[in-house]
Amino acid sequence: MVIELEGIKVQFGKQIVLDLVGLSFEGGSMGLLGPNGAGKSTLLKTLLGFITPDSGDGRVLGLDIRTQQMEIRRKIGYMPENDCHIPGMNAVAFVAYAGELAGMPPKDAMQRAHEILFYVGLGEARYRNVETYSTGMKQRIKLAQALVHDPQLILLDEPTNGLDPKGRIELLELIRDISTSKNVNVILSSHLLPDVEWVCRDAAVIHKGKLLASGTIAELKRGTGAVFECRVKGDSEGFIEQLKVLGCGCNMSDDGIIRIQMVEGLGSRSLLQAAFERHVQIRHLVPLKQSLEDVFMQVIGESNANL
Amino acid sequence: MPIYDLGYRHWTGRWTSHPYRWWAITRRGIGMLAKNKRFLILMILSGIPFLVRAVMIYASTLVSDRVPMLRIDAGFFEDFLTQQMRFFALIIAVYAGAGLISNDLKANALQIYLSKPITRRDYLIGKLGILVFFLALPTLVPGLLLFLLAILFKANIDFLREFYWVPGSILGYSALIMFGFSLVMLALSSLSKSSRFAGVNFIAVFFFSHILCNILSSILRTSHVAWISLPNNLTQVGDMLFGRQPKYLSPVWASIVALAVLAWGSLWIIHRRIRAVEVIS
Numbered sequence: 160m161v162i163e164l165e166g167i168k169v170q171f172g173k174q175i176v177l178d179l180v181g182l183s184f185e186g187g188s189m190g191l192l193g194p195n196g197a198g199k200s201t202l203l204k205t206l207l208g209f210i211t212p213d214s215g216d217g218r219v220l221g222l223d224i225r226t227q228q229m230e231i232r233r234k235i236g237y238m239p240e241n242d243c244h245i246p247g248m249n250a251v252a253f254v255a256y257a258g259e260l261a262g263m264p265p266k267d268a269m270q271r272a273h274e275i276l277f278y279v280g281l282g283e284a285r286y287r288n289v290e291t292y293s294t295g296m297k298q299r300i301k302l303a304q305a306l307v308h309d310p311q312l313i314l315l316d317e318p319t320n321g322l323d324p325k326g327r328i329e330l331l332e333l334i335r336d337i338s339t340s341k342n343v344n345v346i347l348s349s350h351l352l353p354d355v356e357w358v359c360r361d362a363a364v365i366h367k368g369k370l371l372a373s374g375t376i377a378e379l380k381r382g383t384g385a386v387f388e389c390r391v392k393g394d395s396e397g398f399i400e401q402l403k404v405l406g407c408g409c410n411m412s413d414d415g416i417i418r419i420q421m422v423e424g425l426g427s428r429s430l431l432q433a434a435f436e437r438h439v440q441i442r443h444l445v446p447l448k449q450s451l452e453d454v455f456m457q458v459i460g461e462s463n464a465n466l
Numbered sequence: 467m468p469i470y471d472l473g474y475r476h477w478t479g480r481w482t483s484h485p486y487r488w489w490a491i492t493r494r495g496i497g498m499l500a501k502n503k504r505f506l507i508l509m510i511l512s513g514i515p516f517l518v519r520a521v522m523i524y525a526s527t528l529v530s531d532r533v534p535m536l537r538i539d540a541g542f543f544e545d546f547l548t549q550q551m552r553f554f555a556l557i558i559a560v561y562a563g564a565g566l567i568s569n570d571l572k573a574n575a576l577q578i579y580l581s582k583p584i585t586r587r588d589y590l591i592g593k594l595g596i597l598v599f600f601l602a603l604p605t606l607v608p609g610l611l612l613f614l615l616a617i618l619f620k621a622n623i624d625f626l627r628e629f630y631w632v633p634g635s636i637l638g639y640s641a642l643i644m645f646g647f648s649l650v651m652l653a654l655s656s657l658s659k660s661s662r663f664a665g666v667n668f669i670a671v672f673f674f675s676h677i678l679c680n681i682l683s684s685i686l687r688t689s690h691v692a693w694i695s696l697p698n699n700l701t702q703v704g705d706m707l708f709g710r711q712p713k714y715l716s717p718v719w720a721s722i723v724a725l726a727v728l729a730w731g732s733l734w735i736i737h738r739r740i741r742a743v744e745v746i747s
Contacts, residue, residue: 244575259494260579341474
């Protein structure tokens with residue numbers, strides 16, 4: 160088991176920023192999903208040992224997050240969210256230095272820095288000062304310093320922030336390669352759902368410090384009801400109202416297309432029944448493939464409704 | 467293994483032991499400063515007083531101790547450290563130390579350091595090591611070399627018998643300058659993201675405390691308030707270490723307490739500023 164958390168609670172003053180009943184990650188790649196301020200970064204910092212939880216227990220790679228922080232940090236790599244570097248160094252010196260800080264002998268760290276910089280696509284620019292790098296290159300160098308000591312687990316905090324579409328895809332491909340081909344476990348924190356869907360097998364949805372859902376992405380998608388795209392003629396407002404009574408989520412666009420998130424157990428028959436009861440004609444009905452965004456919107460919506 | 471896959475290989479080497487992890491920070495910091503040409507020129511300039519003193523020691527062997535200025539005793543070494551090298555130590559502390567932590571704060575580098583198996587103590591010792599090394603070069607090293615030169619030029623066992631304790635004094639006084647300057651400089655550097663701010667404040671602490679002391683001394687017509695001034699405190703403790711009559715009327719213990727409070731205060735500031743929770747934005 161890569162991560163096991165039980166009843167972890169983190170408070171800043173009186174505000175509870177993290178309150179996880181239980182979270183486990185067996186390995187591979189997991190996405191931490193949640194809106195801004197959900198507690199994703201706090202969770203990563205708790206795993207790193209930067210923040211000591213007020214209560215609860217946790218283990219990372221079998222090591223206690225309260226007492227074995229140094230051992231944990233040796234075995235994991237962390238790519239912070241914001242721009243950071245060691246001033247006055249070129250890329251190869253910076254990455255080698257990160258390796259030395261992790262405990263690698265200087266010679267090994269330097270050799271590995273060259274390899275890693277080539278791997279992340281900065282081989283040609285490795286003698287340039289990091290301060291002169293573009294945003295995309297800075298993201299790559301942060302990934303390189305997280306990988307240099309060959310960690311068993313890497314924590315990536317919003318790795319695609321500020322990247323153009325091409326750069327974003329390249330970086331996500333790299334991360335996917337790390338998790339699938341290089342046998343390095345990945346935890347990717349992001350509020351960008353396509354990023355998580357692209358890279359990860361598992362996902363955990365966090366909102367207001369609480370874990371709302373977790374599991375493989377395929378399971379999460381299966382767990383929710385079907386989604387339909389529909390256009391009707393007649394009393395569309397009444398039709399939507401009827402569906403909402405059944406507990407379905409409905410969203411009508413400006414051009415009159417209704418996106419319907421069915422409750423688990425209900426299918427197209429219920430939809431047709433609602434149309435019949437409201438005397439509306441269904442002119443267009445297409446079942447949609449469930450996306451992670453649908454799952455996310457549903458659990459966040461349910462969470463907000465319960466508060 | 468296909469050739470395109472050579473970019474990432476698992477590393478199976480041996481880890482270095484944790485107690486020496488700070489050495490990576492010190493070694494890298496020394497290396498970076500040693501590549502700075504302006505800093506190298508400053509270090510070379512700081513060697514001039516040493517050469518002058520070396521010539522004075524040689525000259526003293528020619529004219530014996532008849533010329534008071536060329537008398538080689540404990541005071542000769544203290545004067546060398548206080549009157550000449552302390553100034554260079556101040557400049558070197560500002561040049562080398564002002565950006566040590568402030569630049570890391572500015573570049574969010576603490577996140578990199580603290581996400582590795584590095585404790586706050588390792589980080590502090592590593593940064594302290596850089597400054598202590600460069601402050602030892604104009605204080606401890608030339609001080610001990612001068613003493614060695616004095617023994618060689620004098621070629622007299624009586625000199626060694628009389629001043630055998632002076633190397634200990636040089637070591638103690640140099641350590642006071644090295645660690646005192648380093649801790650205050652690092653504390654000021656940790657207070658701001660601007661190295662310029664840290665450097666200016668260090669000079670202000672050094673000179674303003676001295677100016678304040680002089681003003682109070684003039685008003686009160688006594689040097690009992692010498693402990694207010696950082697340089698006076700160093701001088702007082704230096705006088706004690708080299709077995710001389712203290713220059714000021716304030717008790718030496720007051721200077722020791724003042725320096726201890728300054729060091730403790732600096733450590734407290736650094737401890738408050740270099741925290742893992744700094745990572746929380």
